Amino acid sequence: xxxTDIRTTAYKDQKPGTSGLRKKVPVFQQTHYLENFVQSxxxxxxxxxxxxxxxxxxxxxxxxxxxxTILKMAAANGIGRVLVGRAGLxxxxxxxxxxxxxxxxxxxxxxxxxxxxxxxxxxxxxxxIGNGGPAPxxxxxxxxxxxxxxxxxxxxxxxxxxxDELGKQQLGDMIVEVIDPVADYAELMESxxxxxxIRTLLGNGQxxxxxxxxxxxxxxxxxxxxxxxxxAPADSLMNAQPLEDFGGGHPDPNLxxxxxxxxxxxxxxxxxxxxxxxxxxxRNMILGGNFFVxxxxxxxxxxxxxxxxxxxRNGIVGIARSMPTSQAxxxxxxxxxxxxxxxxxxxKFFGNLLDAGKVTLCGEESxxxxxxxxxxxxxxWAVLFWLNLLAVRKQSVAEIAREHWQRFGxxxxxxxxxxxxxxxxxxxxxxxxxxxxxxxxxxxYGAYTVAFSDDFAYTDPIDHSVSTQQGIRIxxxxxxxxxxxxxxxxxxxxxxxxxxxxxEADTAKQGLDGxxxxxxxxxxxxxxxxxxxxxxxxxxxxxx
Ligand code: G16
Numbered sequence: 432x433x434x435t436d437i438r439t440t441a442y443k444d445q446k447p448g449t450s451g452l453r454k455k456v457p458v459f460q461q462t463h464y465l466e467n468f469v470q471s472x473x474x475x476x477x478x479x480x481x482x483x484x485x486x487x488x489x490x491x492x493x494x495x496x497x498x499x500t501i502l503k504m505a506a507a508n509g510i511g512r513v514l515v516g517r518a519g520l521x522x523x524x525x526x527x528x529x530x531x532x533x534x535x536x537x538x539x540x541x542x543x544x545x546x547x548x549x550x551x552x553x554x555x556x557x558x559x560i561g562n563g564g565p566a567p568x569x570x571x572x573x574x575x576x577x578x579x580x581x582x583x584x585x586x587x588x589x590x591x592x593x594x595d596e597l598g599k600q601q602l603g604d605m606i607v608e609v610i611d612p613v614a615d616y617a618e619l620m621e622s623x624x625x626x627x628x629i630r631t632l633l634g635n636g637q638x639x640x641x642x643x644x645x646x647x648x649x650x651x652x653x654x655x656x657x658x659x660x661x662x663a664p665a666d667s668l669m670n671a672q673p674l675e676d677f678g679g680g681h682p683d684p685n686l687x688x689x690x691x692x693x694x695x696x697x698x699x700x701x702x703x704x705x706x707x708x709x710x711x712x713x714r715n716m717i718l719g720g721n722f723f724v725x726x727x728x729x730x731x732x733x734x735x736x737x738x739x740x741x742x743x744r745n746g747i748v749g750i751a752r753s754m755p756t757s758q759a760x761x762x763x764x765x766x767x768x769x770x771x772x773x774x775x776x777x778x779k780f781f782g783n784l785l786d787a788g789k790v791t792l793c794g795e796e797s798x799x800x801x802x803x804x805x806x807x808x809x810x811x812w813a814v815l816f817w818l819n820l821l822a823v824r825k826q827s828v829a830e831i832a833r834e835h836w837q838r839f840g841x842x843x844x845x846x847x848x849x850x851x852x853x854x855x856x857x858x859x860x861x862x863x864x865x866x867x868x869x870x871x872x873x874x875x876y877g878a879y880t881v882a883f884s885d886d887f888a889y890t891d892p893i894d895h896s897v898s899t900q901q902g903i904r905i906x907x908x909x910x911x912x913x914x915x916x917x918x919x920x921x922x923x924x925x926x927x928x929x930x931x932x933x934x935e936a937d938t939a940k941q942g943l944d945g946x947x948x949x950x951x952x953x954x955x956x957x958x959x960x961x962x963x964x965x966x967x968x969x970x971x972x973x974x975x
Pocket of ligand 1: 713776795799917
């Protein structure tokens with residue numbers, strides 16, 4: 432079959448954000464837009480002739496169209512073999528698992544994560560390297576640089592391949608192997624957790640759980656693992672049928688967007704355990720009956736209890752958290768006498784630490800938790816970890832969390848998001864903060880005195896690469912913090928994120944509602960940054 436060389440013109444807006452290139456579907460549907468970016472990826476990778484790539488996505492609208500195009504381009508560019516999930520499906524952690532297990536060169540993952548899906552909603556594409564993790568900045572920068580000068584791409588003029596049956600097919604000189612998207616991942620989970628103990632818990636006739644797949648990718652994974660292998664009743668799963676438009680929902684597992692699950696878990700006679708995952712299966716939210724575990728607390732609790740779970744029985748070597756994530760995990764690391772690393776937002780920053788064996792567990796406030804078992808955050812992994820803990824400790828979610836606070840203190844924590852605000856106002860807000868760096872330290876706001884303010888910068892301890900301007904920190908003398916960042920994953924205007932944290936050691940004062948405990952800091956954030964003025968909003972879109 433003859434490879435076709437197609438002339439194209441570069442687009443100037445293909446700069447990957449926090450996690451790959453995310454745009455509205457109509458943007459991807461522009462002439463050659465997807466092809467330009469795919470060719471830019473392939474052109475940026477050295478020695479790919481004959482290599483094996485993994486390909487799959489979260490099943491959202493445009494997933495299959497993009498998969499067919501990418502297969503034909505991979506064949507035209509000399510890729511030797513592509514492992515593609517059946518029907519083009521692979522959750523993000525499963526893609527990472529498959530890349531690692533089959534020692535693939537890398538993978539292309541199609542997802543806009545938790546962003547809504549459909550003909551006028553979001554689509555995304557990212558490249559993962561051979562360790563199974565998101566490409567580091569030097570790779571994404573090379574891809575972007577290539578996208579600015581690209582003038583042709585290569586594609587094989589072939590019919591679309593059938594992707595619904597497992598097995599091998601030939602596309603030009605390339606082999607396309609359709610794989611079961613769930614099997615390898617399920618096997619990995621079974622190697623990490625005590626499935627027998629969880630099976631006993633789920634089958635004891637008393638324990639009740641709900642898992643909300645939000646009509647996104649984790650439905651089939653939850654069906655296989657929770658229902659088939661662990662014996663959870665079928666009605667433990669909600670919205671388990673993946674849909675191209677995620678049922679019109681916003682599959683972001685937080686208190687606002689997973690409200691159907693939240694209402695069930697906060698009702699009278701609530702189930703014992705509730706969890707949700709996002710569009711591509713890498714995020715998680717953990718709930719107990721009438722109890723919400725913040726992602727920051729979840730990381731700290733998993734770390735403190737890791738040895739109770741088979742996969743981590745020998746202990747953890749270190750923890751990493753993104754800068755805006757609360758410092759709850761730091762306290763656990765200190766008690767365990769292991770290091771805790773603070774990285775910029777973006778799972779890609781954990782890759783080097785995991786590869787170097789410096790950390791075992793990682794987590795982010797943005798509902799991401801994971802470990803060295805793959806190189807992505809992993810929603811169902813976190814759910815299984817919690818179920819394993821509940822099975823072993825024979826306590827409720829709330830009891831485990833409260834005991835944790837008694838031992839380590841409680842880091843009250845909340846994030847306020849202002850979504851889709853005008854970019855100009857958001858940038859002005861950040862500039863206003865930067866302009867105050869020289870004068871903020873020493874200023875007093877009620878009971879709080881500013882100790883420092885800065886732009887977070889990170890030097891990777893392994894490859895020494897430097898990332899600057901990763902969020903504005905305002906630290907107070909009592910250890911409280913306010914952090915301001917503009918999201919790198921949105922596709923409409925700007926999203927301002929305000930992260931608030933206060934530590935409470937006194938066990939008598941640990942039972943407050945988070946928003947109440949943080950009320951003073953919430954006001955101070957507005958006083959210092961002029962949030963209302965610059966965003967034109969008088970309240971956040973999402974509070975987590
Ligand atoms: C991505 C990244 C995460 C990051 C999150 C939020 O998650 O992988 O590391 O914390 O975005 O980023 P931002 O605050 O820039 O919007 P996902 O689940 O969207 O791939």
